[in-house]
Amino acid sequence: MSEPKYKRVLLKLSGEALAGKRGTGVDVETVGAICDKVKEVVEMGVQVAIVVGGGNFWRGRNGHQMERTTADYMGMLATAMNGLALQDALEARGVYTRVQTAIEMREIAEPFIQRKAEKHLGRGRVVVFACGTGHPYFTTDTAAVLRATEIKADVILLGKSVDAVYDSDPKENPNAKKYDEVSYMEALEKDLKVMDSTAIAMCRDNNMPLLVFGIEDPENIVRAVKGEKIGTIVK
Numbered sequence: 501m502s503e504p505k506y507k508r509v510l511l512k513l514s515g516e517a518l519a520g521k522r523g524t525g526v527d528v529e530t531v532g533a534i535c536d537k538v539k540e541v542v543e544m545g546v547q548v549a550i551v552v553g554g555g556n557f558w559r560g561r562n563g564h565q566m567e568r569t570t571a572d573y574m575g576m577l578a579t580a581m582n583g584l585a586l587q588d589a590l591e592a593r594g595v596y597t598r599v600q601t602a603i604e605m606r607e608i609a610e611p612f613i614q615r616k617a618e619k620h621l622g623r624g625r626v627v628v629f630a631c632g633t634g635h636p637y638f639t640t641d642t643a644a645v646l647r648a649t650e651i652k653a654d655v656i657l658l659g660k661s662v663d664a665v666y667d668s669d670p671k672e673n674p675n676a677k678k679y680d681e682v683s684y685m686e687a688l689e690k691d692l693k694v695m696d697s698t699a700i701a702m703c704r705d706n707n708m709p710l711l712v713f714g715i716e717d718p719e720n721i722v723r724a725v726k727g728e729k730i731g732t733i734v735k
Contacts, residue, residue: 505727508547508621510648511538511657512641515556515582517715524556526585535589537718538626541725542595547621549651550628551644552586554578572636576603579640583630584608596625602634602643614650621651641699649706656708657724658695659715665694665732679732687734694734703734710734 513534516523520530542548557578583599590597598620599609610616612629620627632643648656662669666676667690679692684704687694694700694712703710713720713731723730 502726504541504544504546504725506546506654506725508549508651508653509541509655509657509725510549510551510644510651510653511659511721512644513550513552513582513586513659513715514640514661515553515578516661517659518552518582518585519556526556526582528589531585531589533718534715534721535586535593535595537721538590539593539595540722542624542626544725546725547624548626549617549621549647549653550583550586550626551640551647552579552582552628552630553640554582557581569636573603576631576634579630579632580605580609583628586628590626596623597628598625599628599630602629602631612647617647617651627651639696639699641695642702645695645699645702645706645708648708649702653708656703656710657721658710658712659721660712661714661716663714663731665692665712665734667692680729681733681735684734694732700734707735 518526518531520527538548554575558575580601587597587599600612600617601609602612604611617627629647632640633646644656665679665682668676670676684700687700711724711731711733713724720730
C-alpha cells in the first residue's frame with residue numbers, strides 16, 4: 501500500500517451523493533460503499549473529517565415560498581440526518597465516529613468544538629460535521645472550508661457528480677474543456693461552479709487547496725488521498 505499524500509483531510513459530500521440512484525433519501529448500499537473507502541483511508545493512518553450536505557432531503561432553495569432563514573434551517577436539520585447515517589455506517593465497520601453539529605442537539609450529537617474535534621481526529625476517530633455553519637445564507641460548501649481551516653486540514657476533497665472541473669457542464673456540452681489545475685481567481689472569474697463564490701474566496705484567503713473528483717466511484721477517495729492524478733486541483 502503506497503503512502504498517503506495527506507495526513508489530515510476534510511471530505512465534502514453532497515446529500516445527493518448519499519442518495520445513490522434513488523435520488524432522494526439515504527441509499528444504504530451507496531453510503532456503505534463510501535464508508536468502506538473512508539475506513540480504508542483511516543487504516544492508512546489518515547485523519548478524516550467529513551462535511552455533509554442535505555440536498556437528498558431538503559434544499560433551502562426548495563422553500564422559495566418560505567422565509568429564507570426558515571428554509572435554510574430546515575436544510576441544516578437534513579444534514580444532521582445524513583451525519584447520523586454516516587456515523588452508523590462507519591461504526592458498523594468498526595470505525596469510531598463522532599458527529600458534531602453547529603446547532604446544539606445534545607441527545608444525538610456533540611456541539612462543534614474545534615479543540616474537541618482535533619482531539620478526536622488525533623485519536624483516529626472520524627468526525628462528521630453537520631448543520632453547516634449553523635447560520636442561514638451560508639452553504640455547506642462554505643461550512644466545509646470553514647471547518648477545514650479550523651481543524652488545519654491539508655486539503656479539502658470535494659466529491660461531486662462530475663469527475664473534475666470543466667469550463668461548462670460536460671453533461672450538456674460534449675466539448676467541455678477539463679481542467680487539471682485551476683487557480684482560485686480563475687474559478688471565481690470564470691464562474692466555474694466548483695463551489696459557491698464565498699467558499700472559493702475563503703479557500704483563497706486561507707490558502708486551502710481543493711481537490712475536485714467524481715464520487716460515483718468511491719475508490720476515488722483512496723486515490724485522492726494517495727495523491728494519484730485524478731480530478732482537478734484548485735489552489
